[in-house]
Amino acid sequence: MERLGVGIGWRPEIAEAIERLPGLDWVEVVAENICPGHLPDPLRRLLDRGVRVVPHGVSLGLGGADRPDAQKLAALAERAVALGAPLVTEHIAFVRTSSPALEAGHLLPVQRTREALDVLCENVRIAQDSLPVPLALENIAALFRWPDEELTEAQFLTELVERTGVRLLIDVANLHTNRINRGEDPAAVLDGIPLEALAYVHVAGGVERDGVWHDTHAHPVPSAVLDVLAELGRRTAPAGVLLERDDDFPAGEELAGELTVIRAALGTAAQPSVPVTGAGAPTVGDLAAARTRVGVEQAALLSALVAGTPVPEGFDRQRVRVQARALAAKRADVVAKVAPELPGILGGRAAFREAFLAYARSRPMTGGYRRDALDFAEDLLIRDLPADPAARRRLTTWWQDRAGARPPRRLVRWARTLLARTPLARTPLARAPLGRAA
Template sequence: MTAQPYGVGIGWRPEIDGFVAELPGLRFVEVVAEGVPGTGPVPDGLAALIARGVTVVPHGVRLSLGGAEPVEPQRVGHLARVAELLRAPLVSEHIAYVRAGGMEAGHLLPLPRTRAAVDAVVANVARTRAELPVPIALEPIAALFDWPDDELTEAQFLTEILDRTDALLLLDIANVYANARNRGTDPLALLDALPLDRIAYVHVAGGDEHDGIYHDTHTHAVPEAVLALIRELCARQRPPALLLERDGDYPPADVLRAELDAIAAAADYPTVT
């Protein structure tokens, strides 16, 4: 996604299919890969978007690339088939694990920032890339807690993984905000330390505070502080694309359009609404 900037996109969800279909300037969306049947057909709304030239990126959430156990071959195969069905230029997944010891966590869990965890991610990304027809972008997650085992800083941990896997970076700017706020660290220091030239695209989402902890919910409005971080990121290196993730409690269409416009303004890209 480096040849020509895609600008502002949105995560396609069945619930907002009609809204997304009516965005005149839209050039890219993302779809949760596990929600697309590997044998086809492509959901109607997505097929219509592809037909009008919109790029669709499959976003995996259940590979468990950070698991100590090898990725499950049928999950990798599914992601590869979906990438082909959607004619996607790349896929994305998380630097996280979602199951261990035969038990599903039901969510993305943080890894210890250790050499052993780097090795586990690198091995699983290599297994995955061997089956994929396109490049993969890796997304660091929002973590509500850290491991006591940490040996590396977050920037060291992520940079080492990207260097050793040759993967692209899917930077979630709302996760950068959430982690810095909850850990009491400086989000700009992290931006300064990350390889921003490796960014394939950026995630933007809203969240909410609960008992003094900021949760990256994807069901609340995007805070002004996250838009400010987009401006800071673009001042350093403007990413080729930014994508709004909204996963529930959908607001009225004009509110969602205003969020897309605010992201476009913060990154100085054309509006898509």
Template sequence: MERLGTGIGWRPEIADAIERMPGIDWVEAVAENVCPGHLPESLLRLRERGVTVIPHGVSLGLGGADRPDAGRLTALAERAEALGSPLVTEHIAFVRAGGPLTASPLLEAGHLLPVPRTRDALDVLCENIRIAQDALPVPLAVENIAALLAWPGEEMTEGQFLYDLADRTGVRLLIDVANLHTNHVNRGEDPAEALAELPVEAIAYVHVAGGIERAGVWHDTHAHPVPAPVLAILTDLASRVSPPGVLLERDDNFPEPTELERELMAIRGALAKGWARSAASGVPAREATALRVVGVPEAQTMRVVGVPEAQPLRTPEPSKAVHPPRTTAAPPAPAQTSDPARQRLALAQAALLSALVAGTPVPDGFDRVRLGVQARALGVKRSDVVAKVAPELPVILGESYRAAFLAYAHSHAMSGGYRRDALDFVGQLLLSGGPEDAGARRELREWWLERSGPAPRSERPAVRLVRATRRVLQRR
């Protein structure tokens, strides 16, 4: 695959501005927000201009204990084909837990949660990625995530974990330098050490985003400007490897287009600074190379212009090297992960997620304070997303909406997506006798009745019959 260049995350709120921005070589769209049969006109116009569009999934849960859902994989494949994308991307994370492996209710996080860096988790993740690679029509790249908390008893650093993952599966890596900064602040992990251990030649592209620090905790908001420490990590990365593409992410609190253009200029400047540093050292930045992808035909593997196919991947510097040399060809896939490994991971993830979203006891070994911060952050995110998918609720409840939702979320896990979450919240609020205002309670009841059935009340047979009868009687 040829180099991507500089890109920006496509969002409907800034779609018009992106079309007018100079120097945008490619965009990334959240896969779950794109319908293959009804692509947004903005994306179609960008594609007609030759702008590459890459679908970025957020709900597959490749780091979960269960094997990837076939329906979700099919949906991701359909989006890649509809957009003519050269690859698709997802996250090294789990987003749900529970279910048959634990004989407990299935819980949804509504968020990307970290996978423990253990051999069990790595074995499961490798198998899940191979399943995904077999189901997708183009190569897959996976992203390192930001985390507020750390798992006890981890057996590897992030760099070691990602190195082994790429070595065993041939998967490409999407490196988010903002997430490396987040993990530096929240978990004390040195970004330079992570970069030194990474198989940088396996990088498909790079994410850059902003966040904010509150009470010593860094929140990866994607709603604030890119800070200087994140750009410094990007410069360090660029001094080690020339990434095929770099993309600015912004998901909320969108600034004026000129501000986004300034951030893109700062990103280009950080890259140039890294390349200049590499040139000054006499050691040119390496190039990302073609990787064999398990289950993907050779013609679909990614190549970078000017790099021979047979060029082997370099190992980290001797002082940092912790792995044997890698080659471009992925080794044969080992036997499937044993069910005991999946079950151990399932029990651990279910216990953590239940503590975060259902108020159950904190599992042994976790930082209770930090877990509480994560639980509150998940509740706030749920309330914000529910307010977007059901904007009538903040209007009906007014200033009491946030407090009422957070009280509900403390002991009620999400089990079926955000629209289901909105219905469950209102149903629980009505069952508990709230809200106190009779008018608001009546409006909520009507809202719930309208949306809780298989079809809107206005479309249900009984309602249509009543309305038809009324019209007949009015004519007499």
């Protein structure tokens, strides 16, 4: 594995600060946020300086029941070529379901079962065949655990590597998160996984509220996460370590200080391991049936998280509710960013957030955040909101400019309102029991 050094996640909000960071070896970009033919000037300048850039995908959902989307794979491959990247990375997670069509807008944990592993392995092999460079997958943070898990995280990751040859992106902050939220020992995970498959490492901050650790990427890296990084460093010398910061960005001096602390935590790193080649063992069982069962389980959980249907049996209901609130809050924040005019039209950020969260309780996202913003505005207009006529006219103009249509007629509004108020809890899927066939 090519040595990357110490880097930082590139974000437009801190692009200028990143350019001034001393000793910066590389950066990672969210793949979906860049266009290969129109790279931002600060990112282009880093490339011209010889700084390595790695695209990091967040939307493939390789842990989902469906096969990877060919267009998303092609887009990720295009970005790898445009950036001259040594590898691309994604997550061991699912982000959507196709039946019903629901979007989480977030990375959700995959079942640690044999069937879910079979599905993941085939999806990974499909992705590997479509990409021009090696693929590495990241362990994710979770607020809850699936019932009836058959494998530990270490066992799950090890079998994934052995069967596909995929590399690992280990997020030590996520290991800490899972220690607090799921009672899992980071040292046991590090002892059990094939560190020779390690591509690089993520480090990030978070915050604990009411006994739940939230992986915010908006707080300084805590000492507990640095301790996990040091634990990893005592076992192997990672080819690269990267600081992630996605919100509440500090001054450049503070970012530089965190990179210095990260370097210090790795000061006694062990010798690097030899990369694995991958066994490529075939999957077992009826994969089509496994996809169906995994899909039903994931859809029941996602429906509970974003559509208010009952929490499937075996889950910690309180933890699922915490996750549901976190998903709704993130959804509101992202919609406010992609459609910054809406808070102004609705009377401020607080009024926007209240209206959007009320909307989100019965209207799950199905087509991405920009579509979500349009659907939210349309829903308000259907219900003759906002109450202020001037604000309603502004919202109508905003919606027309982006949707390219007239607001729906009163009969259509009435029909859509009835449809929107029909709870998913009445559908057969929501009543489907969680479980796998023997």
